[in-house]
Amino acid sequence: MTDPTPAEQVDLAVLRARLAAGAADAGVLDVAWSTLDSPVGRLLLAATEVGLVRVAFEVEGHDAVLDRLATTVSPRVLRAPARLDAAARQLDEYFAGRRRAFDLPLDRRLSRAFQLAVLEHLPEIPYGRTASYAAVAAAAGSPRAVRAVGTACATNPLPLVVPCHRVVRSDGAAGRYRGGPEAKALLIDLEATP
Incomplete structure (x- = not known):
């Protein structure tokens, strides 16, 4: 052929x-x-x-x-x-650095329960900033659910648009990311650039 x-x-x-x-x-x-x-x-x-x-x-x-x-x-x-x-x-x-937040209708049917609560909080993390898994767990109403926050971020069906790349470990290390560590580092660096 x-x-x-x-x-x-x-x-x-x-x-x-x-x-x-x-x-x-x-x-x-x-x-x-x-x-x-x-x-x-x-x-x-x-x-x-x-x-x-x-x-x-x-x-x-x-x-x-x-x-x-x-x-x-x-x-x-x-x-x-x-x-x-x-x-x-x-x-x-x-x-291109011309957009800091997304304005799109989202179909959240692939997220459930606590994962959905976590993912709904993530857009509140400002562009160019990060938050720890522990801080996100507290904001989602379950301060002891740090690992569950990690799982919610790792299985986020809408990465980039729902900015799970802004969630890092308490020691400042990037942590895991669905797109791989290089992608997470690139996104954090992109947002840190004025």
């Missing part, structure tokens, strides 16, 4: 766009997805009609993430970048 010519690639893109638009018009596009190149690698963005439901790093395996979305949200998953235009634009602005 040969690679498609540039003209065939354009034709395929047009067909994909028509398919996505038709699925959206028919109400059968439950999860739209797209990818975005970023300083922390290629990101997978996925959204339902409610809002952004998942941001995934390449190290997570985009195909595995899409399979999980098909199992947990809906099997009607389709590459449909138009639904993700606002998210892609805001992430580009963030990486």
Whole structure:
């Protein structure tokens, strides 16, 4: 099998766009997805009609993430970048240093109970600042749940947009991160730059 010519690639893109638009018009596009190149690698963005439901790093395996979305949200998953235009634009602005907070509708169905309480607190950590896992546990109403805060951050389905990278260990060490230690360090450095 040969690679498609540039003209065939354009034709395929047009067909994909028509398919996505038709699925959206028919109400059968439950999860739209797209990818975005970023300083922390290629990101997978996925959204339902409610809002952004998942941001995934390449190290997570985009195909595995899409399979999980098909199992947990809906099997009607389709590459449909138009639904993700606002998210892609805001992430580009963030990486360019022109955005400090995200203003996107979020679908939080992949978060539950205490994890949801933790993740709802994270946007309160100011841009360019960090908070310890212990401080986040206290703010979430469970001061002794430091490890649970770590788990909530490590399984955050909306990293970057819900800034779990701003949560660090009490000794100031970065701690673990879904996108890897290099990605967390890059994000902290990006926000520390005036």
